[in-house]
Amino acid sequence: MDAIVVKTQNLTKCYGTLSALNQVTISVGRGEIYGLVGNNGAGKTTLLKLLAGQIFPSGGEISLFGAHESKKMEKQRGRMGAMIEQPGFYPQLSVEKNMEYYRLLKGIPGRRIVEDVLKTVGMWEYRQKKGKTLSLGMKQRLGLAIALIGEPELLILDEPINGLDPSGIIEMRNLLLKLNREKNITILISSHILSELEQLAAVYGFLDCGRLLEQVSAASLREKCGSFLEISVSDTERYTALLEKRFSEKDYLVLPDGLIHILKPKRETERYSRLAAENGIAILSLHTRKKSLEEYYMNLKGGSRND
Amino acid sequence: MINYMKSEWYRIIHSKEIYTFTGTAGGMAFLLNLIHFIANRKIEGFRYGTISFSFSFLVSGMHIILAAGAILAMFLFSGERKNGIMRNTVACGISREKIFLGKTIVCSAVAFLSMFVILTVYLGSACLLLDGPIQPALKETLTGVSAVLLCAVASVILELLFLVLFEKDVAAMLGWAAVMAVIPKILLIAGLKIEICARIASWMPWNYLSSEVSASLSGGYQCLWDTTEGFMKCVISGAAGILIFLAAGLIFGRRQEV
Numbered sequence: 132m133d134a135i136v137v138k139t140q141n142l143t144k145c146y147g148t149l150s151a152l153n154q155v156t157i158s159v160g161r162g163e164i165y166g167l168v169g170n171n172g173a174g175k176t177t178l179l180k181l182l183a184g185q186i187f188p189s190g191g192e193i194s195l196f197g198a199h200e201s202k203k204m205e206k207q208r209g210r211m212g213a214m215i216e217q218p219g220f221y222p223q224l225s226v227e228k229n230m231e232y233y234r235l236l237k238g239i240p241g242r243r244i245v246e247d248v249l250k251t252v253g254m255w256e257y258r259q260k261k262g263k264t265l266s267l268g269m270k271q272r273l274g275l276a277i278a279l280i281g282e283p284e285l286l287i288l289d290e291p292i293n294g295l296d297p298s299g300i301i302e303m304r305n306l307l308l309k310l311n312r313e314k315n316i317t318i319l320i321s322s323h324i325l326s327e328l329e330q331l332a333a334v335y336g337f338l339d340c341g342r343l344l345e346q347v348s349a350a351s352l353r354e355k356c357g358s359f360l361e362i363s364v365s366d367t368e369r370y371t372a373l374l375e376k377r378f379s380e381k382d383y384l385v386l387p388d389g390l391i392h393i394l395k396p397k398r399e400t401e402r403y404s405r406l407a408a409e410n411g412i413a414i415l416s417l418h419t420r421k422k423s424l425e426e427y428y429m430n431l432k433g434g435s436r437n438d
Numbered sequence: 439m440i441n442y443m444k445s446e447w448y449r450i451i452h453s454k455e456i457y458t459f460t461g462t463a464g465g466m467a468f469l470l471n472l473i474h475f476i477a478n479r480k481i482e483g484f485r486y487g488t489i490s491f492s493f494s495f496l497v498s499g500m501h502i503i504l505a506a507g508a509i510l511a512m513f514l515f516s517g518e519r520k521n522g523i524m525r526n527t528v529a530c531g532i533s534r535e536k537i538f539l540g541k542t543i544v545c546s547a548v549a550f551l552s553m554f555v556i557l558t559v560y561l562g563s564a565c566l567l568l569d570g571p572i573q574p575a576l577k578e579t580l581t582g583v584s585a586v587l588l589c590a591v592a593s594v595i596l597e598l599l600f601l602v603l604f605e606k607d608v609a610a611m612l613g614w615a616a617v618m619a620v621i622p623k624i625l626l627i628a629g630l631k632i633e634i635c636a637r638i639a640s641w642m643p644w645n646y647l648s649s650e651v652s653a654s655l656s657g658g659y660q661c662l663w664d665t666t667e668g669f670m671k672c673v674i675s676g677a678a679g680i681l682i683f684l685a686a687g688l689i690f691g692r693r694q695e696v
Contacts, residue, residue: 183529186695208531215529219522221449228452235445236530277526287529 135194136161136285136317137182142191144177144341151177153341154191159319159334161284164311166332167321168428174341175321176216179289182319183213196284209237212283214291218274222263226254226273229262230280237281244280252276253302267294275303279310286310288320292327304330325424335424337431344431356422360393362403365413367391373406384430394422394430439536442527446544455513460552463506467560470495475567488570493579494653496560497661500586501619501647506556507549507590508597508614514545515598516607524696534694538687541598546591553590557583578659582651585663588676589643593618595683602691619644641675 137159144152152174159165167175180186182193184205192199195207220229230245249255252272257265265273271294278286291307292300304327310316322328328335335352337344347355364370367389374380374393384392393403400419407414422430450456471492478487485491496502518524527537561579565572596617600610622642629636639645650662662668 180525183525184531185525185528187693202533205531205533208529211529211531213526213529215525217522219524219526221453221517221521221523223453224449228449232445232449233526233530235448236441236527236532238441 134161135159136196137319138194139178140192142178142181142193143189144181144186145189150341152181155338155341155343157336157343157346159317161317162311162315163334164307164318164320164332165334165336166328167319167336167338168325168328168424169321169338170323172340173338175338176289177341178338179213179215179287179319179321183215183287184208185215210283211285211287212278212281213287214274214278215287215289218270218277220262220273220277223261225259225261226265227258229273230276233277233280239281248276248279251279252306268296268299271295282314284316286316286318288318290322291320292322292324300327307331325428329424337428339432352424352427356424356427357395358419358421360396360400360403361416361418361420362391362393363389363415363417364391364407365415369410370407370412373410377406439532439540442532442537442540443544446540450514450544450548456510456548456552459510459513460555464556464559467556468563471560471563471567478569487568489564489568489572490570490575492564492568493561493575494659497579497582497659498651498653500582500651501644503553503583503586503590504593504618504643506553507594508611508618510549510552511545511594511597512601512607512611514548515541515601516610519605519696528696534691535688538598538602538691542595542684542687545598546594549590549594574659578661581663581669582661585669585672586643586647586676588673589679590676592676592679592683595680595687599683599687599690602687602694641671643672643675643679646671
């Protein structure tokens with residue numbers, strides 16, 4: 132059994148002169164939950180569509196369950212379930228009939244599985260409803276049910292919590308964690324709601340403008356997301372000049388609202404407040420904070436970083 | 439591919455499109471005969487209430503079978519890209535070639551069954567309601583339908599090919615009309631000057647079904663398929679159409695992004 136379920140090597144996708152994905156190399160291990168982090172247009176959906184065979188790469192390689200050739204990969208795709216962009220189903224058919232359609236498509240014997248999967252995603256009571264009458268959240272659940280039919284070993288989910296209400300988000304999160312823990316399903320999930328990914332993923336891939344900025348495990352990310360100092364002062368420009376001159380601080384970030392983030396403080400907190408006071412600069416606020424995934428991503432992207 | 443065909447079959451028989459199409463077309467055919475039947479009873483000396491006249495509509499307009507096949511294909515498969523079905527099917531590991539082939543087989547089979555029902559209603563209601571001898575009109579009509587059957591399958595495949603190439607249904611239908619009707623007419627006109635164009639145009643169904651078939655009010659039919667040579671012309675052009683459009687679908691569809 133392959134330890135690596137998904138692997139890409141310098142994967143590139145261009146639309147004319149526009150590069151939607153640029154030499155992306157990732158690897159997803161068996162049983163992992165891999166979170167793809169990125170803004171709109173970062174290349175998350177493009178990467179997932181390439182893996183699902185919906186679009187073709189302009190360059191680079193993909194390997195699914197160890198298969199590289201396109202025909203072999205097609206066969207391996209039978210081992211995965213996917214929900215990319217919007218959930219795909221026939222709006223004029225009922226939930227149950229849509230599921231039956233996909234059961235036949237995947238060649239799964241026995242109609243019992245439809246009931247089981249619909250119960251798993253909490254859609255059994257809505258089985259008679261037509262696809263077009265479902266709410267956005269229900270459509271997402273149906274999309275997940277379709278991806279889950281046939282007990283896939285790999286789940287590819289693009290923004291699965293879009294349109295879900297708060298309780299729906301929690302249910303979806305718990306369901307994904309349960310599937311991962313109990314059935315060892317590998318999950319490749321993208322989202323721009325980073326706080327959600329933070330509670331799921333074991334490995335992160337940070338994408339920006341089609342490039343992979345970093346692939347990092349949750350454990351190393353926790354280490355990297357160490358404490359930082361957030362300072363708000365009356366004269367940001369003068370204070371940052373002082374930081375560089377007196378404390379040789381180079382690793383800081385000035386946010387658009389004037390907040391200064393000193394990423395790896397070299398001195399005790401009170402030395403930073405004294406620096407301001409001694410130079411007639413008022414301290415408006417000063418906190419020690421822990422970096423969130425969002426902030427880590429923003430730092431990674433660069434923003435107005437000083438270095 | 440068998441699984442894909444099974445799922446499509448399931449979907450089609452559980453959707454209303456096929457029943458709406460067959461019901462509407464069958465209903466219109468019945469209505470046509472019913473109007474003639476009523477006119478026969480109400481209008482003295484009404485000359486059109488005969489089986490022969492009713493069947494002449496189809497015999498002289500076999501194009502309708504080709505068009506009906508394309509319309510049905512559009513009805514059955516038009517929404518699958520918009521609804522994300524193609525994306526899911528591809529993600530399930532079914533190749534685009536198998537999808538196209540499977541779709542072709544299922545759609546042709548469904549179209550055949552639909553045609554069978556519509557023709558039964560049309561021919562049956564005419565025989566029951568209208569005056570005049572059944573033969574040779576019935577034989578002529580059934581021979582004509584069997585002669586254009588392969589052309590009808592080619593027409594279905596052509597529409598499916600354009601549905602693969604274009605996301606918009608209108609574009610697919612216009613593409614179908616261009617290949618099926620407009621290009622043959624252009625070749626026919628060009629054939630007045632260029633011999634090779636005339637020869638190609640004469641093998642195109644839209645042209646020969648217009649120029650080599652005639653049905654008169656008196657019940658006189660002069661049809662291409664009356665001779666073995668003419669019948670074979672229909673069959674060969676239909677088979678060629680199937681091969682060409684199938685190959686085009688497999689080649690162009692193979693790299694189609696969904």
